Amino acid sequence: MADAPLPLAVTIGDPAGVGPELILEAWSRRDELRLPPFVVIGGVDILREAGRRRGIAFPDSLVVETGVPARYTPGDPLREGALLARAALERAAALARKGEVAGIVTAPVAKAAIFAVDESFVGQTEFCADACDAPRESAVMMLAGPSLRTVPMTVHCALSEVPSRLSQRLIVERTRIVARAMHTDFGIAAPRIAIAGLNPHAGEDGRMGTEEIDTIAPAIATLRGEGIDATGPHPADTLFAPHKRGSYDVAIAMYHDQALVPLKTLDFDEGVNVTLGLSIVRTSPDHGTAFDIAGKGVARPEAMIAAIRMAGEIAARRAAMA
Incomplete structure (x- = not known):
């Protein structure tokens, strides 16, 4: 008989946000959606109250306590909730580093x-990144959804x-991390990587800025010289059009909104934040705490479900390649 797969560790997040209820929604649909096994790092009393409001019962064995007390206060963030959220992160990262959870x-x-507390x-x-004793620059954020992956x-x-902040070195080093992760974590042997310009029309030959000429193009030349399909x-403004998205596996943008606006426009309910370049697997739903709707029973669980599914898939690929 094959060994049972290690569970994932899902942190509770801020107990005043939508995290607790969305975790329970994912758990309640685990069999239907064939999600990987997971445990929750947080407070059983918080999940019990969140479950009561959404009509979801769960076994206490689902929860790994942190020893940090906090209450379920949807829409009302408190200092104790921040302490619990940090403690859950710390416990989950430690379990992943020890190989006791898959991610x-x-x-x-x-x-x-x-x-405010740290x-x-x-x-x-x-x-x-800190928990893995890795430089923060080596932890690369990728947003992934059914329609698009962006960094x-x-x-x-x-x-x-x-x-x-942009430099040839930054673009080269982070794109190398992306190329490796697309292979190890997403199973794409030769990923196609499209790199955006910074300025309108990619600078239009220097008439709207020279970053493309001085920084981005030389970085791409270095990457191509290393065999990376960049x-x-x-x-x-055209990179994310439907007829363009099929020509690459991941798009690298120069700044936050250049990457997140198209991803959230296309895949808001199923967007996943994936950390590339670390020794542990880490994903997160690509949305915030949503304090304004927490506890009201209207928060949608698709992004949490997608994050759990993706973490399980990445962990399985890494294990198969080990």
Whole structure:
């Protein structure tokens, strides 16, 4: 008899957000959707109350406690909830590092709330990099949905800072990570990578900016010299059109909204945030805490379901290649 697969660890997120109820919705549909097995890192009392409101019963064995008490306060984020969210992340990452779970799926957190209790906290992606003793630059955020995969080269910074943050080195190193992950995590042996320009019309031969000429094109030339199928710089206003999306496996954008606007427009309810380049598997639904609708029974679970499914698929591919 084959060994049973390791479960995933799903963190509870901020208990004032939609995370607890969406996790339970995914659990209630696990057999119907053939989801991989998972446990929840968080508070059993929180999940019990969230389940009561959505009419979902679950076994207490589903939950791994953190030892940090918090209440279920949908729509009302509290300091105790931020402490629990951070503790759940810490416990899940430790279990993944020890090989006791196949990977982690992180429910949404309020970054500012956790920062208020831990000033070293930047975001869940960076937290996972730190937990793996990896440079934060090596943790690459990819947004993946049924229609599109995108990677923002720069993430949470002001638009005015993007040109100074871009460099040939950054583009080359992050694209290498993407190319490797597309093979190991998504099973694409020779991924096609489309790289967007920064400026309108990809700079229009320098008339609308020179970043394409000075930075992006030389980086693409380096990548192609290494055998990576990278193309561009492509004008971003046409890169995501239906007739273009079939020509690449992943699109690399130069800044946050250039990547996230098309992904969320096309795949909002099924978008997954995947962290590439780490020794552990980590995914997350590509939406926030949604405090305004938490506990009202209207939050949709598709992105959480997609994140759990994708984490299981990536973990299985990595295990098969080990």
